Amino acid sequence: MRLRRKLHRLIVNATPGAPARDYFALFQIQPELTLDEATLEQSYHALLAQFHPDLYAGQSQMEQRMAAQLCADINSAYQTLSHEVTRAEYLLSRAGVDLEAAERQGVGGEFLMKQIMLRERLEETPSADAAAREALHAEITTMYQSSRDGCAQSIAASDWSAAARCWQEMCFLSKLQEAARPEAR
Structure with missing residues (x-):
């Protein structure tokens, strides 16, 4: 009891x-x-x-x-x-946002191009070049923080469409951020 x-x-x-x-x-x-x-x-x-x-x-x-x-x-x-990405996903689901529909809608073309360029830069940057990887990681982190802040503001304003788009950006950028993390010395 x-x-x-x-x-x-x-x-x-x-x-x-x-x-x-x-x-x-x-x-x-x-x-x-x-x-x-x-x-x-x-x-x-x-x-x-x-x-x-x-x-x-x-x-x-x-x-x-x-x-x-x-x-x-x-x-x-x-x-x-x-974790911020899963927390955002949970908040969106909790609000009734259809995340599969949001994923089908996708992110904007401008973001997609930036993400592709960052991925190419990452692939071209040697693992041994710690300074270049750190700089790229910092750039991706700044973009991630911007998307996270946009997601938080959109959730607070109940702008679910914008929040879902920012969440998708967070998903892409968190994966890039992890891949760009400078290797431990």
Whole structure:
């Protein structure tokens, strides 16, 4: 019973196998693209400490299953919210945006050309040229931050079409950013 009351307070679906209704409510944070990641991490650890299945070892099998499911939901929510691209995707899905339709619509031609040029520059830059890779990584990071900020502003303004376009840009740029990351010395 104790677990059920806690679950109800967290606004999660008590149906076995069902994910949390709202990841932001689960962590008791505002549903925004920009968030305090330290607060998210603190909430994550507090929830895990409170609902870890080992704490319910002496309870009924149903409460043990519920604790295990809640722990899985907490982990899934944390994985989603701890990365900006997946957080943006979650916010868009939560708002009812058809992400597949947005992907079919694509990004603008100007962005696509920039992305292609960056990809070509990346392929032409030797891995051993740390300075060139760092400069390219910094350029991509600046573009990513611009798309992220545009996505955050569009979400705040409920401009879902613009938010979806910026999210797609974030997806492209985050992959480029990772590929351009200078190799560890």
